[in-house]
Amino acid sequence: METDIRHMKWWGWGYEDVTFNDSEKPELWPYLKRELGVNEIRWDKPISFHDVILPEQKHNDGFLANLKQKLDSDQIVQDKKTRLTHAAGKSFRDLWLIRHGDIKFAPDCIIFPNNENDVVSIMHAAKEHGVVLIPFGGGSNIAGCLEPKDLSNRMVVSLDMCRMHKVIEIDQYSLIARIQPGVYGQHLEDQLTEHGVTLGHFPDSFLHSTLGGWVATRSAGMQSDIYGKIEDMVISLRMVTPSGTIITRTVPKSSNGIDIRHLCIGSEGILGVITEVTIQVHKKPEKEDWYGWLFPDFQSGIDAIHECHRYNCIPTVTRLNDPKKTALSFAFKTPKTGMKATIANAFKWYIGNVKKINFNQCCLMVVKYEGTQQEFKNIRKKVSSIYKKHRGVCLGAEPGRSFAKVKFDFPHLRDFTMDRSIMADVSETATTWKNLCTMHKNGLVEIEKAIKDTGVNGWVGCHLSHSYHSGASLYFTFGCLQREDREIEQYLYIKKAAEDAFMNNGGTLSHHHAVGTEHLPWIEQDLSSTGLKAVKALKAGLDPNGIMNPGKIIPSEKPLVDWGLSEEAIEKFKSHS
């Protein structure tokens, strides 16, 4: 089955046969070199597959014997390549370690259930034989949700859901679809398109992530302003836990006490395995198109987005880059030649000299509208008039369409930088409109300061890509040359600065990337200690032996140290040694 083998490369983003290519982006590397102060490239390519040594496989003969009676032989896989592709997600830490062959944990076995019955059988066997299960969707998580680490040294099984990839049923009148959780984004939309509907969920990871993964991590797609986050779309679900199967009813709304759906959504595999999702879908819009706008500064762009919410005219996609992100976007472009270049230069002159936009402060916004022909025209008109009020200048469809073409390519950039000994990562949050500009400013300052502490120049940019009635998300991207021999510590020190800034400025630890292990040091601050007690109570009640994805969401007693950052390491950076 093809979907079985379309996993991402073990050492980076995307399929094995897809490599990031900067040959058509001649501005990119010069820009990065300049920004990061790279004099000479220090190459740091991943080790070869041949040289990878996986941790010794743990065996649980009773468990495997039990399942061999119930599953086909091709459902249980234990070869090196499969273990390696399931050994980590795609956080900077995950990738840095795996690229250097520093692989402390790998699943001992990967099982591919074909249906919910298989999951139940696996759950029973795992419970009986004390085996750890880690649900695996596309493996795209960047918060450490997939780390196959078990402190009790039990056998660890990665439960790869990719064979459960069918849209089971579409109710066209109610516009809801029953879908298996292991389906990848593109395959899901392909199946829905056959019926003229769409889920409208397009995270950056779309090509390499699954419905089940989205639900388990409270994912957001770029169309969330209209379609909602995934938690807003789920009508009902089924989740197999060590204590039985949670089944919620397919109704639009209820008052049945505590909403059980929301115990499953966002549970990141620590309570069970999501085996079915019934979710709202939408008729495919008649027309859709993308546009680019330029704002004189970030505040003007934010004010414009805010006003769209207040007048209830909200584009399908709104993605506002801050000045740094805007500069990176421009460096990402394929340069124009001939007549196109002449026109582009003339337009640039017009923007700078007539519209008085300062190119060091300007902010690129990408917008998508959709609807019937009439709705499309109406929303574009209303939004444009608000944007103009805030000194936005329309760049036409070209920049928007260019963005749309490469919209799933950005994660590749990290492999490119890591090859060159450059740390690159992201941290994102959400806060109220009132806090937004302060959060942006302080986020940049704190991350930049932390990078400086590590002795190098940094690049820090931010974009806003999800906005709501009461606030919006801010997505920070940062990079810098690595400190040799302190690469992980350096990354954690900078990451900590970002997360601390989120907590100190009225944000949350993540808007859509999950807690996993990477955000564990902030979970208690985010949920409050009693909130965390509630999560622990659920865990203790549904998974008393802790067989489900241990170590995620619920922190240890010393979260920062167990995360990998000692007081000593912090002090060393702070004193710039």
Place this chain on the structure above:
Amino acid sequence: METDIRHMKWWGWGYEDVTFNDSEKPELWPYLKRELGVNEIRWDKPISFHDVILPEQKHNDGFLANLKQKLDSDQIVQDKKTRLTHAAGKSFRDLWLIRHGDIKFAPDCIIFPNNENDVVSIMHAAKEHGVVLIPFGGGSNIAGCLEPKDLSNRMVVSLDMCRMHKVIEIDQYSLIARIQPGVYGQHLEDQLTEHGVTLGHFPDSFLHSTLGGWVATRSAGMQSDIYGKIEDMVISLRMVTPSGTIITRTVPKSSNGIDIRHLCIGSEGILGVITEVTIQVHKKPEKEDWYGWLFPDFQSGIDAIHECHRYNCIPTVTRLNDPKKTALSFAFKTPKTGMKATIANAFKWYIGNVKKINFNQCCLMVVKYEGTQQEFKNIRKKVSSIYKKHRGVCLGAEPGRSFAKVKFDFPHLRDFTMDRSIMADVSETATTWKNLCTMHKNGLVEIEKAIKDTGVNGWVGCHLSHSYHSGASLYFTFGCLQREDREIEQYLYIKKAAEDAFMNNGGTLSHHHAVGTEHLPWIEQDLSSTGLKAVKALKAGLDPNGIMNPGKIIPSEKPLVDWGLSEEAIEKFKSHS
């Protein structure tokens, strides 16, 4: 403090000085008499306050001594009247028992906290001294959420939140407000109106229910189609539990694992006391108005509402009555005289003879639009054209405005019927669009059949007043003459038919009335047994000694019997004896 004393009358709906008056509704009683087959009124007035005997007060001296040090003396109240007004909610069972002086349970003491610190002190004392706490908002709950029954015979305290009634802070830019939970609907809107904003939450209980109560029960207001149910509005909250205070962050969205807000929302007091809610508010619309429409049948009305959702033009309020509910609405009207009567008759002739609407099948819909002048015009135009496509006839503003005037009066009708030995109650659910008509039909059939089983004629009607992308709610109202000496059994037998029909036709046990005790027999079917285990795990983890509102949401081993309906009683009705 005035808000302290504005509780509802102990034996029925509304303030002590407000009585339902049918003198301006000459059609009402004749209509009910005819429908229910009443030959002669069997009067059944509530006993007098003087004759009420409350259960003996339980004392816990340590608890009271502790709190008397921390609270003012007027915060701890133990008089008969206050105990009585806190002894029950407003379910049919609650009212029938209390009207007959059959009061098996009453709180031993009522405490009025002034702030969260008071709640924490009370919680500590209750924990230390083994006292039961039941959070009390407006006392309007009709699902038995307030029953002050404790199987372990501990002292029971009703925690009346009405002194915590302030809007603490409004963030006009983010459009969110921090609000204390004890504020009543009208008082809340009055405070918000001073700042030009509205919550937009108007349940039928609006005058007599509180923000905290709404959040604890997942309430829905009549504007939910646009403003959402209460669970869609809450940005963050604080809840004092026996294990500490849950505090969530004020951010629009998050991916911080399991969404702790949703453990508190809908928890019906079994986990703790909500002490603060931060919630989204909206600018007051420039213009709003109500309209009446007539549809030839229920299906046409549903199709029209469905199509509005598909074309994304959704009125602020849509309330579609089925034929029976429509007939009741017409019987509820004050008749016109003179010229107005002539015009009304002419219009009636036009509807019947030109529009060919059959008055036995026709369905009245009440609609509200709002927005800027332009938005108002646009939405009215778009919706009207859809309604006309489905053979709707606009009745102008008058029927809509009449509804708006009396919109909070309907619950009074039950006191009127109970005075006349007529059982009247409601059961409501939600289901997908696809199931909606079947649910309506089968709901009516099953409830009517159950009433017949009890040996009398029934009246059963239904309306649809909350609709969503994927489905809608259905609200059944039913009434019949009471079987003497089997009043509660008769009620339960009929209620069971309604709830069974909801379960068997793809619905939920309640769309917005909570589980309480009245829906306990269906909670396991609704949540699945593992879902219920999750709720029990939360309860065990946060409230290990079970001091918070015992007996709600989590059913006993024999839910139907403990609910009050034995197999024997069922059999007796089934065999029409």
